[in-house]
Amino acid sequence: xxxxxxxxxxxxxxxxxxxxxxxxxxxxxxxxxxxxxxxxxxxxxxxxxxxxxxxxxxxxxxxxxxxxxxxxxxxxxxxxxxxxxxxxxxxxxxxxxxxxxxxxxxxxxxxxxxxxxxxxxxxxxxxxxxxxxxxxxxxxxxxxxxxxxxxxxxxxxxxxxxxxxxxxxxxxxxxxxxxxxxxxxxxxxxxxxxxxxxxxxxxxxxxxxxxxxxxxxxxxxxxxxxxxxxxxxxxxxxxxxxxxxxxxxxxxxxxxxxxxxxxxxxxxxxxxxxxxxxxxxxxxxxxxxxxx
Numbered sequence: 001x002x003x004x005x006x007x008x009x010x011x012x013x014x015x016x017x018x019x020x021x022x023x024x025x026x027x028x029x030x031x032x033x034x035x036x037x038x039x040x041x042x043x044x045x046x047x048x049x050x051x052x053x054x055x056x057x058x059x060x061x062x063x064x065x066x067x068x069x070x071x072x073x074x075x076x077x078x079x080x081x082x083x084x085x086x087x088x089x090x091x092x093x094x095x096x097x098x099x100x101x102x103x104x105x106x107x108x109x110x111x112x113x114x115x116x117x118x119x120x121x122x123x124x125x126x127x128x129x130x131x132x133x134x135x136x137x138x139x140x141x142x143x144x145x146x147x148x149x150x151x152x153x154x155x156x157x158x159x160x161x162x163x164x165x166x167x168x169x170x171x172x173x174x175x176x177x178x179x180x181x182x183x184x185x186x187x188x189x190x191x192x193x194x195x196x197x198x199x200x201x202x203x204x205x206x207x208x209x210x211x212x213x214x215x216x217x218x219x220x221x222x223x224x225x226x227x228x229x230x231x232x233x234x235x236x237x238x239x240x241x242x243x244x245x246x247x248x249x250x251x252x253x254x255x256x257x258x259x260x261x262x263x264x265x266x267x268x269x270x271x272x273x274x275x276x277x278x279x280x281x282x283x284x285x286x287x288x289x290x291x292x
Contacts, residue, residue, distance in 0.1 A: 008047070010263030012256070013039030014147065020154045024112075027156065030163040033112035033170075038147055042104045042263035048096035057109040058119050059087040060170070061095065062128075064140075065205045065266075066103035070095035072123060079103065079125050081205070082136075084173060086122035089115070104205075106143055110166060118170040126173065130215070132194060133180040135172070136201045142169045148254060191216045191223065192230045199239045203246055205266050209235050243267065244280045251289045258285050 015037045016024075024034040036057055041047060043066065061070070062084040069078050071094045072087060079085060087093045089111060097103045110118075130136065146165045149158050172179040198215050199207075212235060213223045227235050243265040250261045262273035277285050 008041050008044045009268075010042045010260045011040065011044075012147065012260055013037070013041075014150050016150070016154065020159070023154075023156065024159055024163070027159065030156075030159050031112055032114045032163070033110065033118070033166055034159070034163050035108050035110045035146070035166055037107075037109035038143075038150065039107050040105070040143075040147075040264075041107070043102050043268065044097045044105065045102045046097070046099075047102065047105075048094075050094040052092050054090045054092050055109075056089050057111045058089050058115050059093070060106075060108045060110065060122075061085055061087075062106040062173075063103045064106065064136075066101045067098045068096055068103040068105070069098065077125055082128050082130065083125045084122070084128065085125050086119040088119060088123055106140070108166070108169075110170075112163075118174045120174070122174070126176075128173065128176065130198060130201045131180075132197060133185050134201055135180060135183065137203060139169065139172045139179075140204065142172065144254070151255070190230075191218055192227050195223070195227065195235065196238070199235075199242055203242055203266065204264060207239075207266075240276060241280065244277055247273070247277060247285065248281070248288065248292075251285055252292045261285070 016035070021034075021036050024030045024036075047068070061068075061079070063079050063081055065081050067078065067080045069076060070085065070087065071077075072091060077085065087095075128134070128136065142165055146162050146169065149162045149165065152158065194216050195212050198212055202211075209220060209224075213220050216223065218226075224235060227233070227238070231238055233241070247261050247265050250256055250264060254261075256264065258274065259270040262268070262270040265273070267273040267276070274285055277288070281288055283291070
């Protein structure tokens with residue numbers, strides 16, 4: 001395997017030791033589906049991996065921002081925001097981020113007796129577009145729960161729980177229609193509600209107000225007026241408040257570093273994030289973590 005560029009600002013990853021992977025292989029519950037590696041790479045500049053020798057794991061890459069590409073069976077595929085693909089076990093492959101529009105990705109290496117079921121049909125890019133029934137932020141929370149569980153320990157109970165969560169995470173992609181229909185959403189024609197939903201689903205990404213108005217089909221001026229009337233706030237300020245609310249949750253419930261949290265809410269500059277947080281909350285992220 002050849003891998004260029006190791007380490008990205010704000011990245012997080014866990015590689016399970018061989019002894020732990022062996023525990024998974026031999027556990028009657030976990031052996032059906034388990035992961036060996038898991039990570040999150042924000043704006044992965046120069047990210048490139050060429051596996052000329054195949055590996056015995058499936059590789060899921062879920063692009064939430066930016067773009068990239070991969071080669072499999074002598075074919076090349078482009079990958080854009082809100083798309084994922086699963087590289088099959090046992091086949092050489094190559095993938096990487098596009099220069100100038102580097103992807104932000106969630107990735108998991110997994111295997112097990114049932115792994116192929118979740119990978120079926122996903123060797124080509126699969127769409128997970130935002131709609132009023134989409135549950136992208138909830139899916140990302142499942143990923144974080146898997147990650148946090150493994151951070152806390154690699155005992156049998158933790159491995160079994162992470163395996164159970166992995167079933168849910170992969171099922172949310174493999175059975176996208178059922179995942180979206182499983183939670184009843186009230187139908188609404190309210191454009192402000194639709195805009196807030198769009199913001200929530202993109203809370204980890206870099207979006208502009210133009211992206212929001214394009215989604216709802218309104219002019220920027222008309223939308224700004226309606227949003228102010230219904231929320232008492234501007235769209236940009238409201239979106240920033242959503243990001244700060246999410247960062248408060250991460251500061252309280254995880255051990256993520258400040259710069260990792262900054263990237264996780266779509267702010268590349270951790271100093272700007274700290275200033276925005278302090279302005280909104282009246283204290284720095286560090287002070288907030290120490291006092292909650």
